[in-house]
Amino acid sequence: MPVLHFIFVTKHEQNRAASGRDYNYVQRMAAFYGSWIREKFGISYEVRCDELVANPRGVFDRINMHTLVRDHEHRGKETYHFYLTYFRPIWTDCTCEGYHAENFGMAYWQSPKDADISEEDADLFFAEKNCTVVSHQILHEMLRMKGNKRHIQDVHDLWTKHVFSQLEFVQYDGSHKVTEERPSFLVVDASALESG
């Protein structure tokens, strides 16, 4: 079974409590994407989730896109590695703050500024700011794998509709079901793409 491995990249000095809250969401989001990909694209991944902490005295003293590409190669290119990072991509063709290559994904991870934010509000923040960008990158990779030659442009046209033309993101609840209620996860509408 192919492996989809999410890696939450944090700074050494990052606020522990806040990153615990974020990582808790990352783990739930990783499981969600396992079922979303199975449902939408018919691929069953074994989903893994880890943290990678930049350590000023360790191997990963400074993590950047180059070190992530090397990390991906070192861990094994046959695994789909998806990095959630505290820095923005320095090079990307994307219209959002993410990057993708074969079996490689990256998204800039945003945290709520308000330390007293409720768990529910934090989840909604993560869904809107981060989960949507992750879905953009995963859709690139799924379409690429399926041999869609226009996968860059198709995803970006779809993204433009979401961001500028009031096409709604698809809302999922904590049980990975589509919901009209407050969502736990928000993703690009891949069905809008298939229908042109």
Ligand SMILES: [Zn+2]
């Ligand atoms: Zn893109």
